[in-house]
Amino acid sequence: METDQSAIPPSDPFALFEVWFAEARESEPNDANAMALATASPDGYPSVRMVLLKGHAADGFVFYTNAESHKGEQIRANMRAALLFHWKSLRRQIRIEGPLEEVGEEEADAYFHSRPRVSQIGSAASDQSRPLLDRQLYLDRVAALETRYPEGDIPRPPHWTGFRLSPRRIEFWRDREYRLHDRRMFTRESAEDAWSNTLLYP
Numbered sequence: 001m002e003t004d005q006s007a008i009p010p011s012d013p014f015a016l017f018e019v020w021f022a023e024a025r026e027s028e029p030n031d032a033n034a035m036a037l038a039t040a041s042p043d044g045y046p047s048v049r050m051v052l053l054k055g056h057a058a059d060g061f062v063f064y065t066n067a068e069s070h071k072g073e074q075i076r077a078n079m080r081a082a083l084l085f086h087w088k089s090l091r092r093q094i095r096i097e098g099p100l101e102e103v104g105e106e107e108a109d110a111y112f113h114s115r116p117r118v119s120q121i122g123s124a125a126s127d128q129s130r131p132l133l134d135r136q137l138y139l140d141r142v143a144a145l146e147t148r149y150p151e152g153d154i155p156r157p158p159h160w161t162g163f164r165l166s167p168r169r170i171e172f173w174r175d176r177e178y179r180l181h182d183r184r185m186f187t188r189e190s191a192e193d194a195w196s197n198t199l200l201y202p
Contacts, residue, residue, distance in 0.1 A: 008184040010197050013170045014058050020092060020172070021056075027089040036084040037063065039074040047074060053083075054111060059191070060164040061096060062103060064111060068159045069128035075100055081165055091175035096167045103162035112156040120154040121145045166191050171200070 009016070024032040033053040040046045049071060055062035061083060065072050075081065083096040112120060125141035132138055145154065168189070174182040181202035186195045 007174055007176075007182045008172045008199075010184065013167075013172075013186040013195060013197075016172060017056070017094060017170070020087075020090070020094065021085075024085070024087040024090060024092075028087055029089070032087065034085075035063075036086070037071065038082040038084070039071055040078055040080075041074055042077045047071065053085075054162070055164075060098070060101075060166040062162050062164045064108070064160070064162040066123065066126065066128035066157075066159055067161050071129075072159070075163060081163075083165060093171075093173040095171040095173070096165065096169070098166050098168040100163045100165050103164055108161045109156050111162060112160060113153045117154065120156075121149075123160055124154050124157050176202075 021032070031052065034050055035053055036048050037051045038046060038048040047070065051063045051065065053061055054064055065075075067073075067076060079100045080098070081100050083094075085092075085094045085096075087093070112123070115123075121142055125138060125145055149155075168187065170186045172182075172184050172186075176182060179202060183200035183202055184197055185200050186197045188195050
């Protein structure tokens, strides 16, 4: 039976995230930045889906979406969310919870135009989450935008934007034999507060 009591150290959670994320990029076969994003409607109905982490720093974790999609509507109505990274190759998880804020227009523009041109067109052509009678209708929209903008960047649609989650809770989880897992929870009341932390029973 393992007895190591310091597997998840009581260090700065952002620094610890960087270490785990770097190791995940080395070991995960696809999309180490994939994360489950959980949102909820104002009356408490939850929804979860996979998205990609596109930026992270001490001020939070950033992802992008069509704000008129199902998740975008939930976010605008209830600016709180939870994230989950699960790296199966490392047998680790990180859970993150906190309020959301929309990124600025310059930041959204910069990321949108950093994407491959076809991805820009695909996002601009999509009414994300809305009913689609025939896939060809979507492909026709893509083709029309390719014709309208034969070269260069595609204008970012105003409803395509990013959100930054400012964490209030970050839990690091590491698998152990016989389900004797390691868990450490970091919490703070606001972005200006220092972190406190504790081990959790598995």
